[in-house]
Amino acid sequence: MAAYLIADVDVFDANAFEEYKRDVPATEQRYGGRYLGRGGAAKVLEGDWEPHRLVVVEFPDMAELMAWYNSPEYSRLKAIRERCARTRIIALEGIA
Template sequence: MTAYAIARLQDVTMGPEIIEYLKKIDATLAPYGGRYLIHGGTTQVLEGSWQGDTIMLGFPSLDQAQSWYCSEAYRRILPLRTANAVGDVILVEGVEEGHRGVDILG
């Protein structure tokens, strides 16, 4: 089942390290079927507060998403982002086609 890596990044220092991270991340995604779905697009806040840039990556499965995040290739570049941005990152499994709200009731 499809899975997603979602990040909300704030206080990004756009310097040489973030640029290097951006140049290298695509190569870390490819072996795991990862692809960008959202990358800092315009955000319209409808409820609550939401600050920062939203990034969402799609993967074929939660296992693939976890394998990417834990991969040696990604771990090598991760400090380039964490030293230059504050944020939250989660992995979440998607739902099957045709899912309805009541489906979580069992």
């Protein structure tokens, strides 16, 4: 069953973040990931959440999502992201 990576990214160094933004899609695609939303306009309908840059990526299943997240190719990019943004990320399993 599909699994979804959902991230709220608060970028504080936009120049450094460009490399991450440019290179990360190819790593996700190798694990079957595809963007459902990436940095578009967001509107809070309820609650006090103040999202920044929201990203939703669909993977074929949780195993592929975790394989990508723990992969050597993403590890390099994760280090870049951690230097230029504060991020909250969850992995959500879809329904059958």
